[in-house]
Each structure stands twice: as C-alpha cells, then as structure tokens.
Amino acid sequence: MAADRDASTELGERVQRAAGQGTPLDIVAGGSKGFLGRITQSETLDVSAHRGILSYEPSELVLTARAGTPLAEIEDALAVSGQMLAFEPPHFGPSATLGGTVAGALSGPRRPYAGAARDFVLGVKILSGEGRPLSFGGQVMKNVAGYDVSRLMVGAMGTLGVLLEISLKVLPRPARDATVTFAMDAPAAIEAMNAWAGKPLPLSGAYHDEDRLHVRLSGTAGGVDRAIERLGGEAGDGSERWRALREHTLAFFDTELPLWRLSLPAATPPLALPGQTLIDWGGALRWLKSDADVSRIRPAVAEVGGHATLYRNGDRHGDVFHPLTSAMLALHRRLKASFDPKGVLNRGRMYPAL
Amino acid sequence: MASGRVDRKALVAEFRAFLDADSVLHEAEDLAPFECDGLTAYRQTPLVAVLPETIDQVQQVLRVCSARKVPVVARGAGTGLSGGALPLADGVLLVLAKFNRILAIDTANRTARVQPGVRNLAISEAAAAYGLYYAPDPSSQIACSIGGNVAENAGGLHCLKYGLTVHNILELEVVMVDGERLTIGAQSLDAAGYDLLALLTGSEGLLAVIVEITVKLLPKPECARLLLAAFDDVALAGAAVGKIVSAGIIPGGLEMMDNAAIRITDDFVHAGYPTDAAAILLCELDGTEQEVDDQLALVSSLMSECGCTEVRVAADEAERQRFWAGRKNAFPAVGKISPDYYCMDGTIPRHQLPTVLTRTAELSQEYGLPVVNVFHAGDGNLHPLILYDASTEGEVERVEELGGKILELCVAVGGTITGEHGVGVEKIDQMCVQFAAAELQHFHAVKNAFDAGNLLNPGKAVPTLTRCAELGGMHVHGGELPFPDIERF
Numbered sequence: 001m002a003a004d005r006d007a008s009t010e011l012g013e014r015v016q017r018a019a020g021q022g023t024p025l026d027i028v029a030g031g032s033k034g035f036l037g038r039i040t041q042s043e044t045l046d047v048s049a050h051r052g053i054l055s056y057e058p059s060e061l062v063l064t065a066r067a068g069t070p071l072a073e074i075e076d077a078l079a080v081s082g083q084m085l086a087f088e089p090p091h092f093g094p095s096a097t098l099g100g101t102v103a104g105a106l107s108g109p110r111r112p113y114a115g116a117a118r119d120f121v122l123g124v125k126i127l128s129g130e131g132r133p134l135s136f137g138g139q140v141m142k143n144v145a146g147y148d149v150s151r152l153m154v155g156a157m158g159t160l161g162v163l164l165e166i167s168l169k170v171l172p173r174p175a176r177d178a179t180v181t182f183a184m185d186a187p188a189a190i191e192a193m194n195a196w197a198g199k200p201l202p203l204s205g206a207y208h209d210e211d212r213l214h215v216r217l218s219g220t221a222g223g224v225d226r227a228i229e230r231l232g233g234e235a236g237d238g239s240e241r242w243r244a245l246r247e248h249t250l251a252f253f254d255t256e257l258p259l260w261r262l263s264l265p266a267a268t269p270p271l272a273l274p275g276q277t278l279i280d281w282g283g284a285l286r287w288l289k290s291d292a293d294v295s296r297i298r299p300a301v302a303e304v305g306g307h308a309t310l311y312r313n314g315d316r317h318g319d320v321f322h323p324l325t326s327a328m329l330a331l332h333r334r335l336k337a338s339f340d341p342k343g344v345l346n347r348g349r350m351y352p353a354l
Numbered sequence: 355m356a357s358g359r360v361d362r363k364a365l366v367a368e369f370r371a372f373l374d375a376d377s378v379l380h381e382a383e384d385l386a387p388f389e390c391d392g393l394t395a396y397r398q399t400p401l402v403a404v405l406p407e408t409i410d411q412v413q414q415v416l417r418v419c420s421a422r423k424v425p426v427v428a429r430g431a432g433t434g435l436s437g438g439a440l441p442l443a444d445g446v447l448l449v450l451a452k453f454n455r456i457l458a459i460d461t462a463n464r465t466a467r468v469q470p471g472v473r474n475l476a477i478s479e480a481a482a483a484y485g486l487y488y489a490p491d492p493s494s495q496i497a498c499s500i501g502g503n504v505a506e507n508a509g510g511l512h513c514l515k516y517g518l519t520v521h522n523i524l525e526l527e528v529v530m531v532d533g534e535r536l537t538i539g540a541q542s543l544d545a546a547g548y549d550l551l552a553l554l555t556g557s558e559g560l561l562a563v564i565v566e567i568t569v570k571l572l573p574k575p576e577c578a579r580l581l582l583a584a585f586d587d588v589a590l591a592g593a594a595v596g597k598i599v600s601a602g603i604i605p606g607g608l609e610m611m612d613n614a615a616i617r618i619t620d621d622f623v624h625a626g627y628p629t630d631a632a633a634i635l636l637c638e639l640d641g642t643e644q645e646v647d648d649q650l651a652l653v654s655s656l657m658s659e660c661g662c663t664e665v666r667v668a669a670d671e672a673e674r675q676r677f678w679a680g681r682k683n684a685f686p687a688v689g690k691i692s693p694d695y696y697c698m699d700g701t702i703p704r705h706q707l708p709t710v711l712t713r714t715a716e717l718s719q720e721y722g723l724p725v726v727n728v729f730h731a732g733d734g735n736l737h738p739l740i741l742y743d744a745s746t747e748g749e750v751e752r753v754e755e756l757g758g759k760i761l762e763l764c765v766a767v768g769g770t771i772t773g774e775h776g777v778g779v780e781k782i783d784q785m786c787v788q789f790a791a792a793e794l795q796h797f798h799a800v801k802n803a804f805d806a807g808n809l810l811n812p813g814k815a816v817p818t819l820t821r822c823a824e825l826g827g828m829h830v831h832g833g834e835l836p837f838p839d840i841e842r843f
Contacts, residue, residue, distance in 0.1 A: 132792055144506065145771050152550075197464065201644055307544075324547050338802065
C-alpha cells in the first residue's frame with residue numbers, strides 16, 4: 001500500500017504550469033472511472049499520490065481525507081467504528097478513490113432513502129484552474145457561510161477544480177439489513193416501491209430486474225423484523241445481490257450495447273423505449289441497455305421530467321451527458337471560467353464546451 | 355453597482371405599466387412595514403417596494419431594474435435573522451408575499467410544487483392528509499416562507515437525521531437578473547450539469563430570484579418518543595451526545611439547554627424541567643414503534659452510564675409536547691425577561707462544546723452581558739442568546755462586539771460563523787475571519803457569473819476585499835489567530 005502523502009504543492013505547481021501554457025489536463029487517480037464522461041486526450045494529472053485519511057472522529061460523524069485515498073481504505077476505517085458512507089458509492093474497481101467518487105457524484109442503491117454523495121459533502125479543499133489552493137465549507141454539519149462551493153464540486157467531473165481534500169458526514173451502519181423479494185412485473189413494481197416509500201418503513205434499497213422486485217430494509221433488529229412481516233415477500237440476506245447491483249456486476253450489466261442512465265421522477269411508468277431496463281432507486285433510476293438512437297431516448301426522458309446519460313459504451317465523443325439549454329450552458333461556461341479561466345481542468349470531459 | 359441617484363418617479367411609472375397601484379409602494383407610510391426583517395437592529399426604507407403576483411411580472415421587474423441598474427432585494431416573509439432582506443435606500447424591494455399558493459402535491463412521487471411565499475408549516479399541513487410532511491422545521495416555521503428557507507438553507511430541530519433545506523428540495527424555477535427564467539435541479543433526484551441547486555440554496559438572494567420550488571415530502575414517522583436527561587455538568591451532557599451517536603443512533607432531534615435557558619424557559623411555559631440541572635438533553639427518537647422501542651432502551655442506559663442525574667421519558671403525547679415547548683419557546687422566554695436579546699448562530703465540532711461554553715461565559719462576564727445557551731447538540735449548532743437593553747447608551751455596540759467575539763471563537767475551534775441563519779448584513783465582517791482573500795475572491799467570481807452588474811442583494815453575504823482589509827486585525831493569518839491558546843482540531 002502506498003504511503004500517505006501530501007502532494008498538494010507539486011500538484012499546484014503542475015496546474016500552474018499547465019495554466020501558464022494553456023495545456024489541458026486530465027485528472028486521474030485510481031483510473032476506475034475512466035469510462036465515465038467524454039473521451040479527452042490531454043496530459044495526465046495523476047493525483048493518486050495525494051492520499052491518506054486526515055481526521056476521523058466517529059462521535060462527530062465526520063471524516064476528512066485526501067482525494068487520492070482509496071475508497072476501500074475509507075470504508076474499512078469507517079467499518080471499524082460501525083459506520084459507513086451512507087450514499088453507498090459504487091467502486092467500479094479496486095483502485096477507486098474518494099476524489100473520483102465525489103467528482104462523478106457516484107451514489108449507490110441507498111441513495112433515495114439516505115441521500116446522494118452531494119448530500120454528505122461538508123467541505124472541500126481544491127486547486128483552482130490556476131493552481132491556487134482554496135478551502136470551502138468545513139467539517140461541521142451545518143454551515144451557511146458563503147456559497148456552497150463544496151457541493152458544486154460534486155458531479156462537476158473535475159471541470160471546476162482539482163479536488164485535494166474532502167470532508168464528509170458519515171453515518172452509523174444499521175444494526176440489521178434484510179432483503180425481501182417479490183415476483184412482479186415492472187409497472188407493478190414501480191407502483192409498489194413508491195407506495196412503500198410513502199409509508200414509514202425502514203427502506204434502504206428497492207430495485208427491479210427480471211420480473212423480481214427486491215426491497216432492502218435496514219434499521220434496528222425489531223424494526224426490520226416488523227417491516228418484513230408487513231411487506232411479506234420472500235425474506236433473505238441479499239447483501240451479495242446489493243453489492244452486485246451497486247458494482248454493475250449483475251448479469252444485466254454484462255453488455256456491449258450502449259448503457260443509458262435515466263434519472264426520472266420515481267413513479268414514472270415504464271418508458272416505451274426499445275431495449276432492456278433495470279429499475280433502481282425505487283423507480284428514480286432506470287438503467288437501459290439499448291441501441292436505440294439518442295434522438296429517440298433523450299426526448300422521451302425529457303418529456304417525463306428526467307435526463308439521460310450515456311453511461312457506458314456507445315459514442316464517447318458526443319453528448320454523453322444530457323445537453324443543456326443554451327442559457328444553462330452559457331451559465332455553466334461562466335462558472336467554469338470563474339474557477340478555471342484557462343480551461344485546463346478536464347476540458348471537454350463533461351460537455352464539449354466546458 | 356447602482357448609482358446613488360435613481361429617479362423614483364420614473365421607476366414607479368415603469369412598474370405601474372404592468373403592476374396595479376396597490377402593488378407598487380413608494381410612500382413612506384406604505385414602505386415602513388418593510389424596513390427590516392427579523393434582525394430588527396438594522397432598518398432601512400427601500401426606494402420602492404413591488405408586490406408582483408406572476409412570474410412574468412417578476413421577470414418584468416428585473417428587466418426594468420437591470421436596464422436602469424437599480425439594485426433589487428428579494429423578500430419572503432421577512433423572518434430572517436441576519437438582515438438578508440434588509441432593503442437598500444436606492445433599491446427596489448421585491449416582495450414575494452403574493453406567491454402564496456401550493457401548486458401541486460404529487461403523492462406518488464412524494465413532492466410538492468409551491469410558490470416561494472408559502473409558509474414552511476403550510477406545506478406539512480397540506481401534505482398531512484397523505485401521511486407526508488416537509489422535514490426542515492426552522493423555529494419560525496409557522497411564519498417563515500419556503501423561498502426564504504431556500505435562500506438561507508434553513509435548518510431546524512430535526513436536521514441531524516432529516517437534513518437541511520438543501521437536502522429536501524428537488525427543483526427551483528428562478529429568474530435571473532436580466533429577467534431570464536431558468537429551471538435549476540429537476541423533478542428527478544439529480545439533474546444534468548453542475549449542481550446549481552446546491553449553489554443556489556443558501557445564496558441569500560445574490561444569484562437569482564426564486565419563483566417556484568419543488569420540495570420532497572417524507573412519510574410521517576409512525577411514532578416519536580422524547581427522552582429528557584439532566585446533568586450537573588455541561589461537559590458530561592456534551593459527552594453524552596457523542597455517546598448516543600457513537601452507539602449508532604441518529605435521533606430525530608437532539609437538543610441541549612444550559613442552566614440559564616432551563617430556568618428561563620421553565621418559568622415561561624412550565625415545562626417541568628429540572629431547574630437545578632447544569633444542562634439538559636432532549637433526545638427525540640422516531641421511526642416505527644419497534645425501532646423507537648429498541649432505541650429508547652439503548653439511549654436510557656447510555657445516559658445513565660454517562661453520569662446523568664435523571665432520565666425521564668415523556669409518558670404521553672401531552673408530556674412530549676410540554677418538554678418540547680420549553681425548547682421551542684426559548685427565544686420568546688428570553689424576550690420576556692430581557693428588553694432585547696441577540697441570537698447567535700455558530701456551529702462547532704461537538705467535542706469543543708465545553709471549551710466554547712467556558713469561553714462564552716468568560717466573555718459574558720467581561721462584557722457584563724448575560725448569555726443564555728440553547729444548542730442543536732446533534733449537529734453542533736449553537737445559539738447563544740445575549741441579553742441586553744437597547745435603550746442603554748452604547749449597549750448595542752457592546753452586544754455586537756461580544757457577538758463577534760463569540761463567532762470568532764467558533765471559527766477558531768474549527769467551526770463556522772453561521773449554521774443556519776445566514777450571513778446577511780449581520781455577520782459580513784466575520785466572513786473576513788472565516789475566509790481568506792482567495793476564497794472571497796472566488797465567491798465574487800461566482801456572483802459575477804450570475805449577476806455581473808452586482809444588482810441582486812448587493813452588499814450582503816460576501817464582504818468586499820476592501821472591507822476585510824479595513825478590518826485588518828480580524829484577518830486570520832497563520833499564527834495570529836484570535837484565541838491562540840485554545841486547542842484546535
């Protein structure tokens with residue numbers, strides 16, 4: 001295992017040089033998220049040496065780590081104190097780091113019930129596009145001093161700053177998890193997931209695949225037992241199943257076809273699009289493997305108030321993320337210019353114009 | 355920046371072209387009710403106040419103001435505690451009170467689409483029929499408007515478990531300074547592009563005017579039980595909070611009051627608190643019956659291990675409400691015994707509580723001004739209330755100075771100057787303590803990306819670098835922190 005090290009000075013100098021020369025940089029740490037976003041061909045800014053947990057106080061529910069810290073290392077440290085990252089981030093490989101997870105806003109099956117990556121970010125230290133170190137937010141739960149730049153970094157795909165340090169709110173692991181499974185078609189599953197989400201039940205996951213609805217319950221032993229009685233279905237452990245869903249290792253994800261990530265209002269009935277669908281997040285996330293044309297997929301998704309990302313495969317040079325309106329894109333460009341005036345950070349990774 | 359000379363008559367005439375006479379206020383007597391928000395120490399009459407009732411009218415107001423380079427301050431219910439809605443003498447006050455309709459409740463998706471002037475509590479009342487509610491519950495929830503909640507990222511008693519405003523909204527309709535309408539966020543759980551929803555939340559009206567909000571609704575917990583634990587030492591109470599959290603329990607609410615707060619509120623509402631305790635903790639556990647039973651047993655035994663002098667579990671709903679009444683009436687109770695009080699809003703890492711309370715008590719002595727402490731203990735958000743009498747010569751200035759010292763103390767222990775009330779005009783100087791010039795510059799750059807002419811709520815939330823430079827001594831530089839002798843984490 002590589003040693004913990006503060007590499008921020010050399011990273012800052014590297015970004016300053018790049019800004020001076022106007023040479024774009026691709027920010028990379030573990031390389032596990034290389035498939036996300038658009039393909040770019042810039043020089044590599046390797047942040048993997050900048051790693052290590054800087055502080056972790058279980059009774060404060062706050063952890064601060066350098067961006068290059070392996071996600072597994074963080075989760076192991078939390079597990080020792082019976083805590084977890086409640087947004088249940090996918091790793092997509094053993095080299096996954098905290099920085100890539102936050103930059104990509106990656107959240108797993110618990111997301112609709114516990115919150116997304118952005119909901120748990122309390123503070124960040126970044127390098128601006130000019131290589132200047134900046135600190136925003138902090139290590140406390142409630143903080144409304146200044147604009148919420150920390151959360152703005154989440155999902156910005158490294159286009160607004162090089163993440164150096166991240167402070168996160170962490171949560172206790174539930175005392176018990178259980179899974180109940182039902183034979184159900186997609187329309188019925190969407191209805192059931194949303195009806196249950198409106199009831200005081202200890203839900204922590206709900207997905208539908210191959211005419212089976214799987215519901216995870218997490219909480220105190222008594223609370224989970226009672227919820228299993230109320231919901232019925234076939235009860236089991238299911239932890240392997242949820243890991244496979246999170247890591248995209250379920251059979252569904254084994255495909256060469258374009259894999260679309262459709263983010264929709266949760267109760268939206270199944271969309272009439274060609275291809276196969278797996279429904280996660282209690283209906284709010286639909287994975288679609290389909291070779292249907294983008295011009296068919298995106299309008300259908302936008303029509304119901306959602307957006308579509310070309311997650312894996314397909315044309316990685318085009319609009320991988322759902323295109324923005326011109327006014328919105330103009331605002332994005334102005335924001336990008338305010339953090340990265342020379343446009344050197346992950347240029348084109350998110351949108352061609354950013 | 356706007357010129358100081360704005361032709362009021364011409365401006366009023368322009369507004370009258372699309373607003374009726376009652377919606378364009380410019381006489382002194384009509385403007386008086388708008389001269390301050392919940393921070394009454396600051397007062398200013400605006401040049402003109404407008405009360406539009408359609409999004410189109412808001413767009414037109416902003417187009418007129420942009421064209422004339424007149425600054426605009428948006429205002430909801432005016433309950434804010436940091437002067438965020440304080441009018442400008444040469445500016446327009448954009449009052450969103452007429453935007454008071456709940457547009458839709460979507461039970462299947464568990465969302466409500468509301469106008470910004472809708473009261474926080476009204477959303478939960480409307481959703482109650484479906485077993486749903488809107489979680490953030492600032493103490494002003496009966497009066498405060500949801501638009502203001504978004505602008506300030508309001509919190510409340512239950513945010514350790516259920517989050518702040520930023521965690522409980524999905525989509526905003528906003529009008530930019532040039533009158534353009536944008537949708538921020540989405541009806542889905544995330545949106546394409548940057549997380550502008552987070553950026554707009556808590557931006558104190560400096561980036562855009564919010565004209566519609568989609569909030570998340572949560573199922574009402576099946577039951578809630580309240581436990582009261584008394585301690586003869588504040589430090590023990592603080593440690594007990596850490597114990598609860600370390601044991602894997604996130605209570606729905608976790609509040610602490612010091613002895614002064616206990617006595618004052620008990621006199622006021624007869625909550626039945628142990629008035630000789632140095633501190634009490636109020637720990638509310640919610641969820642299903644079984645979950646709450648499981649957790650209540652655990653918390654009761656933890657409190658005894660932590661050296662509490664007494665544990666009481668509210669026997670019924672009436673007693674639960676009575677226990678809460680003391681905490682929820684802390685501000686009015688203080689208002690009853692003191693002519694004036696000043697509410698602070700620092701957040702600190704919880705383990706710093708004993709240090710901060712000791713220092714606050716010393717400062718209170720030094721300034722000869724009593725301080726009462728109520729504390730959102732679960733998330734470290736402290737509300738020291740400074741008691742004073744504004745009619746005493748020079749007391750207001752001393753209170754502000756003491757308040758400033760308390761906030762600097764919060765920053766010095768690794769916390770923040772504001773947990774949920776916002777910076778506004780009130781804490782603008784303490785921003786110079788919390789942030790260095792480079793970060794402040796970036797805040798201005800963000801502002802510039804939205805509002806290059808600096809017309810939306812100028813002068814609030816983010817100080818100019820010049821202002822900070824003038825305050826020189828307050829800057830936090832390497833080894834020259836205020837309170838250099840205390841531990842830092």
